[in-house]
Amino acid sequence: MHINEMLAEAERTGQPSFSFEYFPPKTAQGVQNLYDRMERMYDFGPKFIDITWGAGGRIAELTCDMVVQAQAYFGLETCMHLTCTDMGEEKINDALRRAYKAGCTNILALRGDPPREKEQWVAADGKFRYAKDLVAHIRKTYGNHFDIGVAGYPEGCDDNKDEDSLLDHLKEKVDLGATFIVTQMFYDADNFVRWVGKVRERGITIPIVPGIMPIATYASFLRRANHMNCKVPEQWMTALEPIKNDDAAVREVGKTLVAELCRKIMAAGIVHLHFYTMNLAQATRMVLEELDWMPTTTRPRKQALPWKQSLALGRREEDVRPIFWRNRNKSYVSRTQDWDEFPNGRWGDSRSPAFGELDAYGIGLTGTNESNRKKWGEPKSVKDIASLFVRYMENDLPSLPWSEAPLTIESNSIKNDLIKLNQRGLLTINSQPAVDGVKSTHPIYGWGPSNGYVYQKAYLELLVTPELFPEILRRIEANPDLSYYAVTRSGQFLTNTPSEGPNAVTWGVFPGKEIVQPTIVEHISFLAWKDEAYRLGMDWAHCHDANSPSRILIEKIMNEWYLVNIVNNDFREPRSIFELFDGLSVQDIDVPVKTPIHESNGIDKESNGVSTVNGSGTVSAA
Template sequence: MKITDKINNLEPSQPFYSFEYFPPKTDEGLTNLYDRLKRMSHLDPLFASFTWGAGGSTIDRTTDMCATAQSLYGLESCMHLTCTNVVRGTIEKALKEAKSAGIQNILALRGDPPRGQEYWTSCDNDFTHAIDLVRFIRKEYEDYFCIGVAGYPEGNPDSDNKEQDLKFLKQKVDAGADFIITQLFYDVNSFIEWREECRKIGINVPIIPGIMPIQGYNSFRRITNLCRIHIPSEILNVLEQIKHDDQAVKDYGVTLAVSMISKLVNVHKIRGFHLCTMNLEKSVRLILEKLKFVQTEEERNLRRLNRRRSSAGFVANDIIRQEPDGSLPTAKPVIWKEQSVDYLGRSEDWDNFPNGRWGDARSPAFGELDGYGVSLRIPPEQALRYWQNPTTLDDLKQVFKSYILGEIPALPWYEEPLYAETEAIQSNLVQLNELGYLTVSSQPAVDGAKSDDPIYGWGPRGGYVYQKAFVEFFVSPENLEKLIKKIAKNPWITYYASNRNGNLKTNIKEDAPSAVTWGVFPGKEIVQPTIIEEVSFKAWKDEAYALWTEWEHLYPKDSPSQRLLRDIGDNWWLVNLVHHNYVESEGIWDIFFKP
């Protein structure tokens, strides 16, 4: 059913909401996302949208998710479709499969702009803007699809002209768009002013505000910087005081979203909202409960209990079979280890704190802090200012060293300066890069820092946090072989190494997760937010090498800089090395610096 028809069928004052998901990076994550979709379907969203990877990279997974959500869980699906860096055949295939699966809703987007000559010439010039996609869908499928487009209350991040942005939006509506979903915002007044401007120029289709609950401080800062979102000072002031307390940040994210939506509903009479879930569940449910859009968990449990209570006064799970003597059977305890399913995937909050890319690879949210997929997170012109035009390995070493020393604020793998904790190992990292190990991630060993420590702390107050030292880097095949021989003599070190083609080397005999960050807090079990394992390393490997390619495409085709980056991306290895003796803070560096 079309989204606009569903909206029109509601009572005039009835609120509605929708959920947004992205394709998980791993098969385990996808399996667990389906469990999550099943539970979240009971929250009764008007529809669920599913994002589309850059260049159509997730076409099969996205269409499968839409079809599954719709056919199995009764969730009206809206498939994102981006046209930049996508050939015509890919778009035709996606639309054909969507129609075949009964999907009637498409969110037509431009996607990331092309980055360099090679990207541009490899794509279909028929599709350069979202309006081209809207026109194509209308021409090929007439009114079968309900088409949504994106709106930017604070201006398109790739444009400095908000007035022109509004004109482009009007053109997309005139070309056949049926509704608008906005980019996230945290300033309600700016959204209201923008919405009024839309109405003034004749944009009369439904405008659904995009709301992204704050799931973590670092991910919040990353996405708002990427999208150039204005953050009111009162929000920043609150977050600054609690940014080291993950639970407090998450709780504030719920409170803030409830406050924003309440203002939109009660003051401005706006009744529809699009919640960006980031493939997480608990915050979304709490927001809807606090708004009284859905019953609380306690109310739902009580309702189920009352519905299942039999006339004999006991609770029936499905069918209670009596014993031969007429008595009820004795309840058996659940033995978790005997269950064939992974019960981590059954709870709503087992992955409530996805701590960057080294969270649990089984989580639907694994490896994605913003859901936008693989791309450079800074504009090309800015990236070129930072990274210049390296033509030799020494030039490249200098780029990495400059980042470690704080002389440039970003690398392709990280668009923000290093954390304060890196100062403790800064000199080691500089020396490592000078030796030809191009570092992209690291952390020092920590033996019981207080959880409110301004440098190492995280989680609720009153606890202690621990870290194993690890370092991740790109290295030449020759240096990798020398390193592996030295690692064989050190029982404290484990490693994963892979090249672009996926050839894996490791000294880990049994594939088991390795916790490299954990915390001990009052009244809680040990929390392990950072886990390194083979499946997560492989998923990150694909992204890491894709970012080499993104960097490569900043330069003219076959230029010295492009050839250098391509050669390293094609031939060097990505290595993650962990030192498991977290009491010995310098142990990890001996493997590199001692004979």
């Protein structure tokens, strides 16, 4: 979606909107941490994000990679910065091609700063000297595919303080095809309003997006203001100077100052603000909360579908997904990106020969062995593992090997049932509650157009010990409303479904539309998910030393336990899917586990005997 269209919508509805800027980090760990932060900040509700351009080499490549990640996996409409600095025509065309393939439809065209080792800016091949040259090239090459933004300078730029000259340059960029303006950061609202008037006097009518820098610490605030030659109002310094050594106090005062700046800007008729986050969340979040712009349970972020939609090229019309990847969005998008059906804009049959192999997409467990041991400890019994799952259900753990994000608010209605199951050693890795026709505007379950109704079947996916599985199967078969798939790591597969067709577990009914069924359970996709689910468990096991009790225990669960998903097809009945397990508990069963014998020479040998994980959760010799 073009930024121009987003801004027009904000003006039409009168609803304030905002966007975030990020920059490519210098380290691999910094990149991964930023992706995690971007995904969390998605829930703040930005209309779009932009990624700054790192001129030349690895950082330039990283900008393109981050655009792909943001569009395809996080569903964030993304604007890519592109500069002339150290960029000949071939490099510029390559960057534009990658942005196009990622589904990106917005570019911020900039001249850029000279490389640090050069005192003055020099065009790489003589063709792209100014941002206007880049604007003209993009418009000529790609027509109207890209919305093209350019920079505006309310207080001048570092090598030109002549306002009239800068306005002349701005008019040239607009005449050559620029469609919106993003300003340099500023803190002087009155000067910005005056500058906007000057811009309009030049006949420039395209939208202006003001750049806002939240205040994280006094030192960083002062450093950035000085670097950009920003005028800081005297009352700001009066408020911040006495508390400059107290970071928490600076953020509290800073959020009030910046929020007041935002209110003055909006009062002058601006509909959208752009926050320079510096890859940090807290200061930006505090400003949004002060403005009362953050989504809440009574004012949720509006979503078109019940899952995070990919914005990659060819996937924007995707409206159906298997539920198995509910907690692993990136993995699902990666593994299905070459399915034959996507050019037609529909989720298709995973029998496609293009269905991705596990190793090709790096879907395994993230994080180092050490960090994962620190996060999940070193379980020595089923009871220890069950305790980890319970902590996750109680929001005391942010993730599990099969769930990358914390438990969602949607699960609150079934949280107690989930906790009871996991306390008894029935390890749940995916679930959803039954929903019987709530309004599509519902703050927790709602999605899609207004004035509709949404429904859900109760769904449960869990790991089941082989000792309990026959009884669970008997109970499922006795209830005609329940359907299931079950499989072991070795491939033993059972189901009571009459065909291989999909079973819709989420659907919506809206005025003037067909019934939308965006989330399904489907046979072939379940078998694809089975490989991934067991792979994640084995990756967790391999975070522990060979022959350690934790590794032996987790590997045994992966090698012997069933992966089972169950759907209650009576969506009016919320609890029978949990009543299925009444009276069942792993704690009543001894689970054999081999343990190593530690000899004096330090070499581990497996005993011929067997140890058991008993009801107390301890490991004992048999």
